[in-house]
Amino acid sequence: MKVSIAVNGEQQQHDVEPRVLLVHHLRETLGLTGTNVGCDTSSCGACTVLLDGESVKSCTVLAVQADGRSVTTIEGIGSAAAMHPVQAAFQEHHGLQCGFCTPGMVMAALSLLEEHPKPTEAEVREGLEGNLCRCTGYHNIVAAVMAAGGSKATA
Amino acid sequence: MIPAAFDYVRAGSADEAVSLLAQHGDDAKLLAGGHSLLPLMKLRLATPGVLVDVGRVAELSYVRDAGDEIAVGALTRHRDVEVSDALRADCGILSHVAGMVGDPQVRHRGTIGGSIAHGDPASDLPAVVLALGGTLVAQGPSGQREIAASDFFRGFLETALAPDELLTEIRVPKLAGGWSYQKFNRRAQDWAIVGAAAARVNGGTNVALVNMAATPVRATSVEQALAGGASVADAAASADEGTEPSADLNASADYRRHLARVLVRRALDEVG
Ligand SMILES: Cc1cc2nc3c(=O)[nH]c(=O)nc-3n(C[C@H](O)[C@H](O)[C@H](O)COP(=O)(O)OP(=O)(O)OC[C@H]3O[C@@H](n4cnc5c(N)ncnc54)[C@H](O)[C@@H]3O)c2cc1C
Ligand code: FES
Ligand code: FES
Numbered sequence: 036m037k038v039s040i041a042v043n044g045e046q047q048q049h050d051v052e053p054r055v056l057l058v059h060h061l062r063e064t065l066g067l068t069g070t071n072v073g074c075d076t077s078s079c080g081a082c083t084v085l086l087d088g089e090s091v092k093s094c095t096v097l098a099v100q101a102d103g104r105s106v107t108t109i110e111g112i113g114s115a116a117a118m119h120p121v122q123a124a125f126q127e128h129h130g131l132q133c134g135f136c137t138p139g140m141v142m143a144a145l146s147l148l149e150e151h152p153k154p155t156e157a158e159v160r161e162g163l164e165g166n167l168c169r170c171t172g173y174h175n176i177v178a179a180v181m182a183a184g185g186s187k188a189t190a
Numbered sequence: 191m192i193p194a195a196f197d198y199v200r201a202g203s204a205d206e207a208v209s210l211l212a213q214h215g216d217d218a219k220l221l222a223g224g225h226s227l228l229p230l231m232k233l234r235l236a237t238p239g240v241l242v243d244v245g246r247v248a249e250l251s252y253v254r255d256a257g258d259e260i261a262v263g264a265l266t267r268h269r270d271v272e273v274s275d276a277l278r279a280d281c282g283i284l285s286h287v288a289g290m291v292g293d294p295q296v297r298h299r300g301t302i303g304g305s306i307a308h309g310d311p312a313s314d315l316p317a318v319v320l321a322l323g324g325t326l327v328a329q330g331p332s333g334q335r336e337i338a339a340s341d342f343f344r345g346f347l348e349t350a351l352a353p354d355e356l357l358t359e360i361r362v363p364k365l366a367g368g369w370s371y372q373k374f375n376r377r378a379q380d381w382a383i384v385g386a387a388a389a390r391v392n393g394g395t396n397v398a399l400v401n402m403a404a405t406p407v408r409a410t411s412v413e414q415a416l417a418g419g420a421s422v423a424d425a426a427a428s429a430d431e432g433t434e435p436s437a438d439l440n441a442s443a444d445y446r447r448h449l450a451r452v453l454v455r456r457a458l459d460e461v462g
Contacts, residue, residue: 036198053198053241054231075191077229078379080295089269089298095228096299099198100221100245146294164378165293 038102042067043111051098058082058093060101061108069109069138073167080166083139084108090146092165109138112145121145121183130179132170140166144180153186193231200243204329204358207244211354212331214240220356221245222265222304225296250303250358253277258364259325260284264303264357269294271302281362283369283389287318290371293379303357306342309349309405312381314373316343317406319360321387321398326350327359334358343405363391370460372453373400376440383440384449386429388457395461402433402450409433412454426455 039048042065049064061067061084070093073081077095084093085107093106113119118126121144131137140163147154147162154162159180160173168176199214201207211218217239221227224245230236244250250265253274260281262271271277271288278285291297291305291314305315306326319326324339328351342350351357367390373382385400386409395416397409411432415425435446 054193054195083295090295091298092295162294165295
C-alpha cells in the first residue's frame, strides 16, 4: 500500500506492506536509526516518536496508520551542532549514560512539555512513565526535563 | 517481532466499517488504536486475515452531553477522555481513570471503545463503565442496539458484540455524588493486579472489581450490605465474595482476594 508520511518535515512516499511497523519503516526504509528498538513489546519507550506532535511507541503503530500524518524523530529536532533545548538540557544535566533510551526520552519529554509547559516533578515522573532507562536511575533525566521546561528541580 | 501478513482496509465512517466487516466475514478484525491488538499480532497470538482500520472514523470521536448521561464515541482516545471538560465536570471517574491507563504514549493511541470491546478483566475502563451501570451502543448490519454494561462482558476477552458489530458509543450517567478508583500495581504503566471502582449512582453505591474473575465484576455482596445499612468496614469485608481470581506471577488468588477487600474499603472511604 502507498503511504505518504511527512517525516521531519519532508513528505516521504513509499509502498509498504501493511504489517510493517512504523519503527521499521523509519529505521530500515528511511535510514533514520536514531529511533531505537528496546523491548519490541510496547513497554520501554525507546522507540518513541511524535505522531502529529504527540508521543507514540513506534513499535506499536503500523506505518499505514501514519499515512497522511506527520512523524517527528530525534533526527528532526536538532543536530550535534545545533541541539534542541531539550537535548541541550539532557547534556547539561547528565540525563544520559549509555544513551540508548535517550532518543525516546527526549521525544517523550517534548510531548510532555507540550501538554505541561512548566511541569512539576511529579508530572515529569508520571509523564515519562512509559520510558525505561537501565542506567541513570532517572534522577538526572527528570532534572533535565524540568530545566528544559523552565522549572527548577527540587529533588 | 512482526505480525503475520494481513490485508488492510480503512473505513471512513461507522457505516463503512460495518459493511467492510460484513464483506470480509470471520477473517476480519477491527483496528482502533491497536494497543491491545497489535501486541497480540506481533506475538502471533492473533492472526487476522484482514484489518479494518477504524482509527480515522472521526465521527466516533466525541464526548457529548446527552441529558442525564454523557455519551462518549467509541473511537475517543484515552487522552481525549482524560482531558474532557464535560467528563471532568459530570463523570470525573471516567476521565480520571482514562488518565491512569498505561502511559502517555498508550493514551495517545488507545481508545475507550477498543478497551471495552477487548474485554480484558485486567483493564481499567471496563470495570468503571460496569460500576457506573453504563450502556454500550453497537451497530451491525441490521442496525443499532443498546447493551447494558451488566450484560456486555461475557468471558475472558469475550463480549456481547457479534463479530460483525462495531461498538459506536459508551454512555455513562452524570454523577452527583462521590466516586473512587483504586488501582493496585507494582510497576509504572502496568495493568492493575487488582482494582476497585466505586461510585454513588441513583442513590446507591455501586462497586466493580478489576482482575477478580474472567470478566470485570460487580461486587454485589458489598452493594447489598451497604444498601442494608452495613458499615464500610463490614461491607468491604465481603468484597471477594463470589469472585474467581486467578493466580499469576504478581499475586496468588488469596492475595488478590485480600487486595479486593482492602481496595474496596479504601474506595468506599473515599466515596464517603
Ligand atoms: C504498554 C501498555 C500498557 C497498557 N496499560 C493498560 C492499563 O494500565 N490499563 C488498561 O486498561 N489498559 C492498558 N493497556 C491497553 C490499552 O488501554 C488499549 O489501548 C486498549 O485496551 C485497547 O484499545 P485500542 O483502541 O488500542 O484497541 P485495539 O487494540 O485496536 O483493539 C482491541 C480489540 O477490540 C476490538 N475493537 C476495537 N475497537 C472496536 C470497536 N469500536 N467496536 C468493536 N470492536 C472493537 C478490536 O478488533 C480488537 O479485538 C495498555 C496497553 C499497552 C500497550
Ligand atoms: S521498543 Fe517500542 S516500547 Fe520498547
Ligand atoms: S542512559 Fe542507558 S538506558 Fe538510559
